[in-house]
Amino acid sequence: MARPYVFVNMAVTLDGKIAAADRRSFSLGSEADRREMDRLRAQADIVLWGGETLRAARAPARVLDPGLAASREASGRPAQPANGVVTASGDISIGLKWFEAPGIARFVFTGAAGAPAARQAARGRAEVVVLDEGEVSASALLDALAQRGMEKVLLEGGGELHWMFAREGLLDALHVTLTPWLAGGASAPTLLGGAGFPAGRFLRLKLEEARQEGEEMFLRYRVLGRNTGGPPAR
Template sequence: MPRPHVLLSAAVSLDGHLDDASPERLLLSNAEDFDRVDALRADSDAILVGGGTLRADNPRLLVDSAERRAGRVAAGRPAYPLKVTLSASGRLDPGLKFWHTGGAKVVYTTDTTAPALRAALAGAPGTEVVALGAEVPLGAVLDDLGARGVDRLMVEGGGGVHTRFLAEGLADELQLAVAPLLVGQADAPRFLSPAAYPGGPARRMRLLEARTVGDVVLLRYAPKESPDEHP
């Protein structure tokens, strides 16, 4: 089965942070941009976040618009996209909102961690724990999602997950909402970490779109393509 189209989606500060270092979540986007992200979720077959994001942010990862959910159902799709997370450690609190909202969920983990994680999440409705061996390789995750009929995968973080997808050349599209603020804190989480990215520092991605969404600037890139491939 073909792998899904992988869209990375993130909101960042001007200095490249996903959040600040305070216990409260820093809201980088505005109402108009949140609605844009909700539309992206509604158009996706699955939404993926890393285990660290679940622990830090406790997100629900839902399609908020009732109209968009109804449109999915009318098209023969579930009201909510499949929710996906990755966890090699298995440290996932069964009380998180992720497990108790929306529809089906899949957790990809290791052979060693899977039995305990299945036991811990036995009370989480619609949750499947999938063991992928000694590690959690992204290629195997995409292969399994493709076999489940996932055509469009939206990846919402965190920074470690975005870094892996880009470093391994697995992202088809990057949508970056740049907010007009500066975090300036050394211990605040960053969008990307140091990595051996394909092509190195000299390689330029092809820009697909740049537009304003309220006071946020949306940048869309094709990470696998270069400008000189499209004269």
């Protein structure tokens, strides 16, 4: 069984932040960025969020353009991609709208510790998939998605969710919208969170597309891996 393709879409400030330090939801991107988000969602079998992103956004990830939704259906796929959240605590009851939107298959990926709270929050409105003891591993999650016939997985944040895949070498591509904002804040979340890679072992990317629209840059990178000569440690 082939491992699903994993791609990220994220709007960042010029200083690489994805939100303010208080983590409140704030739309960084323009209308062009929202169109790009729709186009990428239309390619995905499932859109995945981390628990913090769900608690900040609450509403589900949907393809808004009726033409894109129709062409998904014409190719035998559901009009809307499935939505999934990854949570260790299972503490996602705040995501009320996310659980209630019609026409969307929903999944909660958690470990044994988070399963009771996740089931209580989902109340049958999402499939709760229990993968590990505590933290969920990206490889176990991708196996579960492959078993359900999913081939394209879109990660939409936040940085902790992206780290979960990056640390296991399971990212294939990044679509990054560089927006004309500076946020600052040492503790504000960035595109990639977690413990981070040591110097000399950074993840190496290849820039495959750069396009300017208005004040934004739309960048597409392919992930090459960690053994391809990262910046040397001093």
